[in-house]
Amino acid sequence: MRFVLILIALIALVWTGAAFWPGPGPVSHAWLEARVTDRAERIAHAGGLKRAPANTLEALAQAVEDGADVLEVDTQMTADGVLVLMHDDTVDRTTNGSGLVSELTLEQIVRLDAAFGYAGEDPDRFMRQGVRVPTLAEAFDAHRDMRWIAEIKPDTQEAALAMCQTIREAGMADRVMVGSFHDNAMAHFREACPEVATGMASNEALSFYIAARAGVADLHPTRAHALQIPPRASGLDVTHPRLIEAAHARGLLVQVWTINDPAEMEGLMARGVDGIITDRVDVMAGVQAG
Structure with missing residues (x-):
């Protein structure tokens, strides 16, 4: 239904003659200007999920050693308002604890073993080695020279404001791009932190995809600087050449997740x-060296 409504709106936009209006110019931001331009950037998912426990300082360090250009992390907010690196809304899957992150204090969370659920390469290397859940601020401080994509997982204004505050206090406004699946959280973040680059939230990305396929992407309103998208969704080829061409015409980056197969990377x-x-x-x- 959402897809149909967006499609109808776009058709109406073109039908009423809006396609003849001038579109917005290309976006710009220091985060974009610092990117690697002669090849696709290597973006470490959760700091490098298969090489070390996800969203840990150990994973981030390994990703940097492996040649990452960008560190991508997930964030949840603790009961006392601190953003920590965690994908799920509970600690159950990736630690030896249990419960909602939002109901645990930072003091409780840092006591947990963040390698407890790790099933990637050489798990024995990390078990019982004091691997813990870091705060976002700690992660930034450990790799201040890197560029980041930090995702807001909770769909709340509080989490969006905490992200803004953490980035500002770290002095990382030019080094971090913020993403979220949630349109609400993204709207709150952009309102609070207009100086920070952002990716598209879910509905925004969907409508841009439809606009690109319809040939009217230059009319699509967005404050984003990138699309973080899967290669396929609901049977659709999300990385269709028309989408990539439309994004680039607007100055937007296209970043695809989560790809581990060399042949798919090459494609x-x-x-x-x-x-x-x-x-x-x-x-x-x-793959790139070869």
Whole structure:
């Protein structure tokens, strides 16, 4: 139903003659200007999910060693208002604890073993080694020279404001791009932190895809600087050449997740995507070196 409504709105836009209005100019931001331009960027998913426990300082360090250009992390907010690196809304799957992140204090969360649920390469290397859940601020401080994609997982204004505050206090406004699946959280973040680059939220990305396929993407209103998208969704080829061409015409980056297969990486690079979000930065580096 959402797809149909957006499609109808776009058809109406063109039908009423809006397609003849001038579109917006290309976006710009320091985050974009600092990117690698001669190849697709290597973006470490959750810091490098298959190489070390996800969303930990150990994973981030491994990703940097493997040649990552960008570190991608997920954030949840604790009961006392601190953003920590965590994908799920509970600690159950990736630690030896249980409960909602939002109902646990930072003091409780940092006591947990963040390698407890790890099933990637050489799990014995990390078990009972004091791997813990870091705060977003700690992660930034450990790799201040890197560029980041930080995702707001909770669909709340509080989490969006905490993200803004954390980035500002770290002095990382030019080094971080913020993403979220949630249109509500993204709207709150953009209102609070207009100086920080953002990706498209779900409905925004869907409508841009439809506009691109319809040939009217230059009319699509957005404050985003990138699309983080899967290669396929609901049977659709999300990385269709028309989408990539339309995004680039607006100055938007196209970053695809989560790709670990070398052949698929090569295919996406041939299509001209700007970045690949991967669990295996080392594999992608090998593909590009070859």
